Amino acid sequence: MAVPTPQTLTGLTLEELTDQLGSRTRALAAVRWLYAGALPPELPERIPGVAANAWAGVRARFALPRASVRERRVSVDGTIKFLIALDGVAVESVLIPSRGRSTICLSSQSGCTRHCAFCATATLGFKRQLTAGEIVAQFLIARAEAPSDAPATNVVFMGMGEPLDNLDEVLRAVRVLTQSPAPQLGAEQITVSTSGVLPGMQRFLRESSASLALSLNATTDEQRDALMPHNRKWPIASLLGALREHAAADPSRVHFIEYVLFDGVNDSDADAERLAALLEGLPARVNLIPHNPMGSSSLRAPAAERVLAFQKRLRGFGRLCFVRWPRGQEIAAACGQLALTARPEVRE
Numbered sequence: 352m353a354v355p356t357p358q359t360l361t362g363l364t365l366e367e368l369t370d371q372l373g374s375r376t377r378a379l380a381a382v383r384w385l386y387a388g389a390l391p392p393e394l395p396e397r398i399p400g401v402a403a404n405a406w407a408g409v410r411a412r413f414a415l416p417r418a419s420v421r422e423r424r425v426s427v428d429g430t431i432k433f434l435i436a437l438d439g440v441a442v443e444s445v446l447i448p449s450r451g452r453s454t455i456c457l458s459s460q461s462g463c464t465r466h467c468a469f470c471a472t473a474t475l476g477f478k479r480q481l482t483a484g485e486i487v488a489q490f491l492i493a494r495a496e497a498p499s500d501a502p503a504t505n506v507v508f509m510g511m512g513e514p515l516d517n518l519d520e521v522l523r524a525v526r527v528l529t530q531s532p533a534p535q536l537g538a539e540q541i542t543v544s545t546s547g548v549l550p551g552m553q554r555f556l557r558e559s560s561a562s563l564a565l566s567l568n569a570t571t572d573e574q575r576d577a578l579m580p581h582n583r584k585w586p587i588a589s590l591l592g593a594l595r596e597h598a599a600a601d602p603s604r605v606h607f608i609e610y611v612l613f614d615g616v617n618d619s620d621a622d623a624e625r626l627a628a629l630l631e632g633l634p635a636r637v638n639l640i641p642h643n644p645m646g647s648s649s650l651r652a653p654a655a656e657r658v659l660a661f662q663k664r665l666r667g668f669g670r671l672c673f674v675r676w677p678r679g680q681e682i683a684a685a686c687g688q689l690a691l692t693a694r695p696e697v698r699e
């Protein structure tokens with residue numbers, strides 16, 4: 352089986368490892384070893400259950416991703432934010448413990464080519480795509496620090512980058528993360544969040560059973576054009592149309608709508624009513640996210656009462672709607688903020 356290059360060991364699927372090691376039994380043993388704990392520091396000469404010559408061949412062809420934690424900040428609420436150096440670039444990953452389980456937020460690109468007005472990553476420019484192996488490496492690094500009573504069972508692609516602009520590698524990473532016997536996450540426990548890249552959404556919905564979250568953030572194209580300029584290419588109706596089309600084909604799949612609330616921009620009662628109307632008939636759950644402000648931006652989060660009033664209004668239309676209060680604010684946990692505030696020498 353041909354493996355796209357450059358690919359590291361944590362970017363190989365079980366099928367590819369089977370091919371490389373010449374036996375599924377060996378590949379299962381290798382996967383159990385590789386995903387037993389944290390990202391291994393190096394590849395040993397032997398691993399249990401794999402013939403020495405077969406393993407030597409894999410060692411010669413595939414390395415581990417070069418990943419190291421450059422900065423680590425722990426919030427009073429238990430959130431841990433990592434700045435991870437990956438072969439010449441730096442990305443952010445976040446471990447978010449909650450009751451009984453932890454969620455890991457992963458980056459898919461170093462920087463981003465989109466220009467969302469509210470995002471710290473947008474100000475960093477674009478460095479490069481991450482490989483699937485590098486995405487999985489972030490997961491292993493963060494998972495190793497999950498509390499024992501809150502194991503890392505959930506993944507969200509809401510870190511640096513637009514995942515659907517790096518779709519081949521994101522789909523490959525999802526395949527690795529969900530494979531048995533390890534890491535064995537459920538597809539429904541993985542959520543890929545998009546700023547609204549229409550062709551990528553259509554392909555993702557066809558090819559993956561992981562969850563899709565559309566970061567909508569506006570109820571008119573005028574509003575959204577100002578917040579997310581690529582809305583001019585793929586306006587709101589086209590994005591919701593793609594979700595509707597897929598929901599008609601697969602009514603069991605629930606979509607997520609992320610709606611970042613900005614004070615005085617998109618948080619009015621009229622916005623709540625327009626949002627309810629836009630989503631009419633679509634099986635979608637809304638997550639309201641009060642904006643996590645960044646230094647120089649004039650965009651601010653609404654007061655808590657306004658957030659709750661917006662939620663109540665939306666719920667009044669029968670829409671399932673939750674508020675995701677920001678975690679780890681004092682450690683710059685929103686996407687791109689740590690890289691922006693980090694010392695220049697750790698930005699790479």
Ligand code: SF4
Nearest residue numbers: 463467470473512546
């Ligand atoms: S919000 Fe996402 S898509 Fe928009 S600039 Fe930031 S990382 Fe890129």
